[in-house]
Amino acid sequence: MPFTLATWNINSVRLREALVSRLLTDEAPDVLCLQEIKTPLDKMPVEAFHALGYRYIVARGQKGYNGVAILSKLPIMDAGDRDFAGLGHARHVVAQMENGVTIHNFYVPAGGDVPDREQNVKFGQKLDFLSEMRDHFHWQRPDRAILVGDLNIAPREDDVWNHKALLKIVSHTPVEVEALGAVQEAGGWVDITRQDIPQGQLYSWWSYRSPDWDAADKGRRLDHVWATPDIANAGHSSRILRAARGWEQPSDHAPVFASFDL
Structure with missing residues (x-):
């Protein structure tokens, strides 16, 4: 399928x-995973998505913050969630497709502005979240699974506009990159985007602070699509x-796509 x-x-x-709705109409992905929906589920505009053929929705909402949702034209079942690092945030949800493929949708904490857990509680929360992701996938190693989301880390040198300039900037610091690599290794996850596009600068986020984001092109690849080795x-x-x-x-993020023949 x-x-x-x-x-x-x-x-x-x-x-x-x-x-x-524009994305669903123009691009028509079979499945769309959203992060930072920032709404309780009873306020989510599901009728508009149903009208476009996305009749299956698995989501976790939260008033004003966080929140993740999976919209699908194909049948999916709610397969649960996990409160990583015990933050009480809606940052993870899982859906299962009829073919047995599991989809994890994540919104990893951004981590604030100071890359030091002693000075910045949010940075510590981010590292704790990643550590628990690592441990979870180590003990429950996934198969036939896809992991997507705003992971809030640009791991490779060519995932940011200037590697040296961003080494001390949250989202590209060595400690974050190492932590994300440990999550990837624990689950055996394959970076599908870089499997398909192995070379060159590649970004999915551009700051609102840049008045001409397109010309300046100071981007980062914070949004990812991973899959287990078996698929x-x-x-x-x-x-x-x-x-x-x-x-x-617009959002300050751009959608990331991948297709699977399963």
């Missing part, structure tokens, strides 16, 4: 309902819809 999946930090699904070779056609960053009142 071939299908296309997209992941997108939407930065408020209610504020950007029209953008989600990684079925992944293909990865791309980042950079144009969505330029839509009216």
